[in-house]
Amino acid sequence: MEVYGIFGRDRIELFETMGPELAFVHRIERVHYHKRSKYQDILVGENRLHGKMLILDNVFNVSNLMEAYYHEPMAHIPVGLVNRENIEALIIGGGDFGVAYHLLKHKNIKKIAMCELDGNVVKVCREHFPWGKICEKDPRFKLEIGDGFKYLDNLKENSLDIIIIDSTDPFDKAGILISEEFYTKLKRVIKEDGVIIQLISDFHIYGECYSYVLPRVKKHFIGVKVIAVPVAFYITGYTGMLLFSKNEKMLESSRIPEKFVSNIPDVKTLTDSNIRAFLELPPVLKKFIEKFSTK
Structure with missing residues (x-):
């Protein structure tokens, strides 16, 4: 899996790719938390579809609206x-x-x-x-x-x-x-x-x-x-x-x-x-x- 991030002034877009045929884009409208721990990068973002999202090492994990x-x-x-x-x-x-x-x-x-x-x-x-x-x-x-x-x-x-x-x-x-x-x-x-x-x-x-x-x-x-x-x-x-x-x-x-x-x-x-x-x-x-x- 490869993850590419586009960090703009107003939003973040994370692209998760799985081989040449498949990719997924997560658009983050608001960042609540973003720091690196001893083990991984931790990001809590938010958008209208998911509510708050937990993203670890740039990979989507869970959201409060769809958990x-x-x-x-x-x-x-x-x-x-x-x-x-x-x-x-x-x-x-x-x-x-x-x-x-x-x-x-x-x-x-x-x-x-x-x-x-x-x-x-x-x-x-x-x-x-x-x-x-x-x-x-x-x-x-x-x-x-x-x-x-x-x-x-x-x-x-x-x-x-x-x-x-x-x-x-x-x-x-x-x-x-x-x-x-x-x-x-x-x-x-x-x-x-x-x-x-x-x-x-x-x-x-x-x-x-x-x-x-x-x-x-x-x-x-x-x-x-x-x-x-x-x-x-x-x-x-x-x-x-x-x-x-x-x-x-x-x-x-x-x-x-x-x-x-x-x-x-x-x-x-x-x-x-x-x-x-x-x-x-x-x-x-x-x-x-x-x-x-x-x-």
């Missing part, structure tokens, strides 16, 4: 699949607080730890987006600033019901959050009937990424599903996520209660029927997974 397209599936699908009381969850990344905010809508969530590497992202999002202040008022929520990869070492074996990896797109083959060691650590701390969901990327454009991630995941987890999440403001129109578990039955759509979504307050993108559709893979995704399955 539900991304955060709701990532948060609610694992809760629906686990479907029990006293759920303990870990979010690796997620510094905008969006996933944690949606998880906390569920009364059966007992505890959430969110481990975000970049403390500056947390501070900026707490100031410019509403979700952080809401989360930090809830006693079930705990914030950890640090390396999520290392944080896993401090957890007990088979201690978590849900793990959500809400990081930047893992394009780098050697990235630590798609490494063999990372999936070994996840397997140690997730319960036998737990569920993990991880942002991956669009499989049409980034098929190569799946070619090394899927075999690594399938080496450690019996149940693995790719889901395509429609996100109108992403460059390809949707993003990909991986669902995986030690028990393949945990990923069956029938596990989600019939009125599950109806009981979640203020849901914008999900219904009781379409949440199950994420788990019923179309032929194109089934073929895609088979292509990269380990024998």
Whole structure:
């Protein structure tokens, strides 16, 4: 991915290009914050379509008017699949607080730890987006600033019901959050009937990424599903996520209660029927997974 910025007197235009055929332009009408942290460039901009936007290293991440397209599936699908009381969850990344905010809508969530590497992202999002202040008022929520990869070492074996990896797109083959060691650590701390969901990327454009991630995941987890999440403001129109578990039955759509979504307050993108559709893979995704399955 390449990003080009045009910084004019009255506005900023960011061009995200993905190969020679595809590009996306984000026009920023107002800049609220722009500084570089130890880890990345952080920009909070605003326009009429998105409201406030979080842009990291010149790549669009989330906006306050459209966050539900991304955060709701990532948060609610694992809760629906686990479907029990006293759920303990870990979010690796997620510094905008969006996933944690949606998880906390569920009364059966007992505890959430969110481990975000970049403390500056947390501070900026707490100031410019509403979700952080809401989360930090809830006693079930705990914030950890640090390396999520290392944080896993401090957890007990088979201690978590849900793990959500809400990081930047893992394009780098050697990235630590798609490494063999990372999936070994996840397997140690997730319960036998737990569920993990991880942002991956669009499989049409980034098929190569799946070619090394899927075999690594399938080496450690019996149940693995790719889901395509429609996100109108992403460059390809949707993003990909991986669902995986030690028990393949945990990923069956029938596990989600019939009125599950109806009981979640203020849901914008999900219904009781379409949440199950994420788990019923179309032929194109089934073929895609088979292509990269380990024998």
